[in-house]
Amino acid sequence: MLKKFYKIIIVPYMLFLLYLMFWGMGRFQYDDHLITVEPIFSTLEFIHNTIGWKDVVIIVLGNVVMFIPFGFLGWIFPQFKDLKTLLYAFISSIVIVEALQYFTRMGIFEVDDILLNTFGVYLGWLLCKLIEKKFSRLVL
Structure with missing residues (x-):
């Protein structure tokens, strides 16, 4: 049940985050x-x-905090259950987003953002593992 909700909400959530990263918050x-x-x-x-x-x-x-949900991507893409694969894909993606902010001048390319966002994904991955372990009947 939780996985089904996640699959429905993650794409709109990602679009919302992209909005915030390029146009939101003034x-x-x-x-x-x-x-x-x-x-x-x-x-x-x-x-x-x-x-x-x-x-x-x-x-x-x-x-x-805003990037914690991406730690659950393994629920949609099984290869992302592996932390190394998830972090490699995420870091590659967030570097592209930061570069787009730089090239469009709609933000600042910040290494700290990459580090903080990646830490959020890692916390999400840990939380995902905890939820799967403790509440396996609710996750499916």
Whole structure:
């Protein structure tokens, strides 16, 4: 039952995320192509320079939490039950999305986003395994 719901909701969810990544949350087209390649330091600098904790939670925690559902892709594509395969495919995909943000100037190519999004997928994969183990009769 859970798998059926997931199969129905994941594509609209993915489209919603793409909307947020390119047009949502007050996005605009930058004048220049922007890239941030210093892992962790740019996020720490963002946290330090942000006045409101609400912004920190929305941006930093959101970059993790919003990608947790992709850890369940093994329910649709059995090859993604393997963590290595899932992460390889996800990292390849998110690098393409970040590159599109860079080339369209509708965002910033940020290595930290890739790391935080990938951590979210990993947490989702762990949660998926836990759900399958504890609630196997509900998942099918």
